[in-house]
Amino acid sequence: MLRPPCRCLPRPPRRAACTGPGRRLLLSTPIFYVNGPPHIGHLYSALLADALHRHRGLRGAGPSRLSTGTDEHGLKIQQAAAAAGTSPLELCERVSGLFRQALAQAGVSFTDFTRTSQPRHQRAVQRFWGALRDGGALYKGSYEGWYCTPEECFLPESQLAESRDAQGRPCKVSLESGHQVHWTKEENYMFRLSAFRDPLWKWLRENPHAISPDPFYQRVLRWLEEDLPDLSVSRESSRLQWGIPVPGDPTQTIYVWVDALVNYLSVVGYPTAHGEWWPAAHHIVGKDILKFHAVYWPALLMAVGLQPPEQILVHSHWTVRGQKMSKSLGNVVDPFSCMEQYTVDGFRYFLLRQGVPERDCDYYHEKVLKVVNSELADALGGLLNRSTALSINPSNTYPCFSESCFPKVSDSREATGTGRVSAEDYALLTSVASLPLQVAGYFESFQIYKALECITLCVRQTNSFFQRHRPWKLDRKDPAEQLWLDTIIHVTLECLRIFGTLLQPVIPHTADKLLSRLAVEPQERALSSLTFLPRYSGKPCPFEGRQLGPDTGVLFHRLEKSREHQRETERP
Numbered sequence: 001m002l003r004p005p006c007r008c009l010p011r012p013p014r015r016a017a018c019t020g021p022g023r024r025l026l027l028s029t030p031i032f033y034v035n036g037p038p039h040i041g042h043l044y045s046a047l048l049a050d051a052l053h054r055h056r057g058l059r060g061a062g063p064s065r066l067s068t069g070t071d072e073h074g075l076k077i078q079q080a081a082a083a084a085g086t087s088p089l090e091l092c093e094r095v096s097g098l099f100r101q102a103l104a105q106a107g108v109s110f111t112d113f114t115r116t117s118q119p120r121h122q123r124a125v126q127r128f129w130g131a132l133r134d135g136g137a138l139y140k141g142s143y144e145g146w147y148c149t150p151e152e153c154f155l156p157e158s159q160l161a162e163s164r165d166a167q168g169r170p171c172k173v174s175l176e177s178g179h180q181v182h183w184t185k186e187e188n189y190m191f192r193l194s195a196f197r198d199p200l201w202k203w204l205r206e207n208p209h210a211i212s213p214d215p216f217y218q219r220v221l222r223w224l225e226e227d228l229p230d231l232s233v234s235r236e237s238s239r240l241q242w243g244i245p246v247p248g249d250p251t252q253t254i255y256v257w258v259d260a261l262v263n264y265l266s267v268v269g270y271p272t273a274h275g276e277w278w279p280a281a282h283h284i285v286g287k288d289i290l291k292f293h294a295v296y297w298p299a300l301l302m303a304v305g306l307q308p309p310e311q312i313l314v315h316s317h318w319t320v321r322g323q324k325m326s327k328s329l330g331n332v333v334d335p336f337s338c339m340e341q342y343t344v345d346g347f348r349y350f351l352l353r354q355g356v357p358e359r360d361c362d363y364y365h366e367k368v369l370k371v372v373n374s375e376l377a378d379a380l381g382g383l384l385n386r387s388t389a390l391s392i393n394p395s396n397t398y399p400c401f402s403e404s405c406f407p408k409v410s411d412s413r414e415a416t417g418t419g420r421v422s423a424e425d426y427a428l429l430t431s432v433a434s435l436p437l438q439v440a441g442y443f444e445s446f447q448i449y450k451a452l453e454c455i456t457l458c459v460r461q462t463n464s465f466f467q468r469h470r471p472w473k474l475d476r477k478d479p480a481e482q483l484w485l486d487t488i489i490h491v492t493l494e495c496l497r498i499f500g501t502l503l504q505p506v507i508p509h510t511a512d513k514l515l516s517r518l519a520v521e522p523q524e525r526a527l528s529s530l531t532f533l534p535r536y537s538g539k540p541c542p543f544e545g546r547q548l549g550p551d552t553g554v555l556f557h558r559l560e561k562s563r564e565h566q567r568e569t570e571r572p
């Protein structure tokens with residue numbers, strides 16, 4: 001292929017405009033293809049972003065936005081519409097609406113929903129294209145190669161395998177997705193990706209946390225060691241009509257990935273107002289679209305004189321009973337029915353508790369029941385229920401803590417137990433007191449599942465504390481016993497207050513119910529002012545003596561085995 005000389009590449013990126021404390025942050029989910037309805041993998045991408053967004057809000061960390069939306073152009077959508085006997089626009093309207101509804105129903109706190117068919121976005125893409133062209137990053141060339149429409153990209157031979165099509169004829173398929181590829185030869189605009197190998201390398205070396213978790217960072221470094229050919233960034237309009245035309249050349253349509261990636265800029269007002277937000281962006285993406293985000297997107301940005309996003313947070317995939325989710329296997333899991341079956345919070349909890357970004361995770365019905373029932377219904381709900389029971393706390397108030405019952409020790413590791421308080425009780429205080437920082441650290445390092453694991457361990461520890469001291473056995477007529485009883489309940493409610501506060505980003509409805517029952521006012525639910533058991537350190541506790549909230553109902557109802565699965569297990 002003929003490559004005209006590069007005019008002025010690469011340009012040094014502009015300095016970050018938004019650093020420092022209280023700074024702005026744009027969190028993003030990928031924008032979703034509308035060739036099919038949402039599934040639980042899509043929801044997982046969005047829930048990770050949502051939990052980070054909510055946690056940031058609770059920390060009072062500065063203004064943030066959570067952007068999401070739908071990716072509506074390209075051959076894939078054009079073909080899906082044709083197959084469904086509808087127009088691309090009608091298909092986009094309908095499916096984009098479904099995504100919006102699924103995200104809203106799941107409580108995803110998005111502030112922006114971009115549709116790539118919106119004029120605002122299209123204008124931004126055309127301006128971005130103009131900046132690429134003016135910077136000398138584009139040239140016209142004849143391109144040929146294997147195109148994979150479901151992945152919307154050309155694939156090199158090394159990523160292909162031999163297979164057979166539906167009629168049994170030999171064909172080539174993508175190694176990654178298994179989808180058939182087709183030989184395509186076209187006149188295209190090419191982007192000088194090859195010129196960006198060194199700048200990309202430098203960026204990654206200087207920013208070792210730019211891509212997280214680390215195995216994905218290492219993967220991108222390896223890609224940069226391999227061949228990095230220039231990228232075809234347009235398709236002939238005769239083949240692809242459903243897209244944004246190349247400015248000044250209506251025979252070409254802008255490549256759908258360039259169009260889609262620019263959503264991260266168009267949402268913050270590119271080309272005029274993005275400076276307030278860019279490059280303080282954290283993109284949450286699945287592993288299948290890592291190259292687009294960690295190689296192509298930063299290179300495109302550098303080519304127009306912008307900095308790469310601050311972070312790319314990568315997650316792996318959900319399988320279903322050990323199998324890849326796919327339309328052909330008929331095992332695609334619908335998030336609407338999951339939310340109905342497991343409740344919104346139950347399903348949010350399951351995905352975020354069991355989803356480990358580094359590796360693929362498996363979904364199946366019995367596992368959801370086990371995790372959610374044992375951790376939310378039994379451990380957390382049971383603890384609230386037992387510690388607020390009118391039989392042990394008839395006044396239904398937040399009881400007082402007695403220093404004499406739970407004397408302060410200077411080092412909990414040396415506490416062998418004074419009076420009724422045991423070493424394990426001091427260990428509980430240490431664990432819960434350090435929990436907010438630990439959880440914040442895990443959110444920061446994109447390990448939300450570990451944050452939930454720590455909370456669960458503390459819930460168990462608190463249950464043991466409660467169980468160990470058998471408050472229901474204490475004689476309330478004896479003033480000394482009453483003081484001890486109140487202290488046990490006070491400590492337990494304080495632990496629950498910490499758990500409820502920390503769980504807000506993951507199970508917002510349940511956390512709200514829990515905190516309301518504990519009479520914690522909305523303005524007392526932030527992480528910045530979260531102090532555990534102040535009375536133990538001789539400070540006043542604003543909750544002591546407060547009337548507890550009126551909703552004495554079950555915090556989280558145990559989930560029942562679905563009828564369908566009931567039948568499955570009853571079959572001989």
Ligand code: MSP
Pocket residue numbers: 029030031032033040041042044045071260261263284285286287288289316317318319325
């Ligand atoms: N439209 C592109 C993204 C463009 S962003 C500029 C796209 N869309 S997608 O609908 O196919 O995927 C959206 C997200 O869902 C990706 O992060 C992808 O990794 C994620 N998932 C798709 N299948 C998944 C699972 N089985 N499990 C977890 N996430 C999965 O790619």
